[in-house]
Amino acid sequence: MKSLIVYSSRTGNTQMLAEAVSAVMPNPTLCPIGSIDSTGSAENYQDFDLLAIGYWVDKGLPDEKVLNYFKTIKNTTIILFGTLGAYPDSAHAQDCIQKAEALLSDPALNNTVLGSFLCMGKVDPKLLTAMAKMPQNQAHPMTDERKERIEEAKKHPNEADLLNVQTFIKNLLTSQSN
Ligand SMILES: Cc1cc2nc3c(=O)[nH]c(=O)nc-3n(C[C@H](O)[C@H](O)[C@H](O)COP(=O)(O)O)c2cc1C
Structure with a gap:
């Protein structure tokens, strides 16, 4: 095998x-x-x-x-x-x-x-910076839930x-x- x-x-x-x-x-x-x-x-x-x-x-x-x-x-x-x-x-x-x-x-x-x-x-910090700069990022608004998820992802894998x-x-x- x-x-x-x-x-x-x-x-x-x-x-x-x-x-x-x-x-x-x-x-x-x-x-x-x-x-x-x-x-x-x-x-x-x-x-x-x-x-x-x-x-x-x-x-x-x-x-x-x-x-x-x-x-x-x-x-x-x-x-x-x-x-x-x-x-x-x-x-x-x-x-x-x-x-x-x-x-x-x-x-x-x-x-x-x-x-x-x-x-x-973990999500590429460059992507996060680029997304934060987008005006009215409605698809991915920076909610508390999202912030928490991004922080959690930083610890993985x-x-x-x-x-x-x-x-x-x-x-x-x-x-x-x-
Ligand atoms: C351009 C781009 C698009 C992404 N799209 C998604 C997505 O749709 N859903 C998601 O949960 N994560 C998304 N991510 C996060 C990546 O899937 C995640 O950070 C992944 O672990 C990166 O793997 P790698 O280090 O092997 O490249 C995206 C990341 C980038 C850079």
């Missing part, structure tokens, strides 16, 4: 998760998505039994690099993981998971998505998140082998 872990990470949060995931996957090859060419062929996932894909959430969807990578994937068993600024138990996080899984789950693609894991990841993703993966692998 061999596994490929492909991940996209702008500021390092998802990379932390990818390294933790890699540590519990069978015979892992860890591969930052930038090392894949535009056709997705540089890392041939078809040579592997299991593919884990890590993304960061960008406007409610996996980031663009991962969206493009998704388009190349068929006949594959997949585990998804990722980070986002929102709470992982929020409706927004559940919606992100559903959308990501749906993109891979068209029956014609013949993929199996075993499961998805999301945890918080933490050790507990890394252990949680490892437990999540181990459980999926155990249920697969039974």
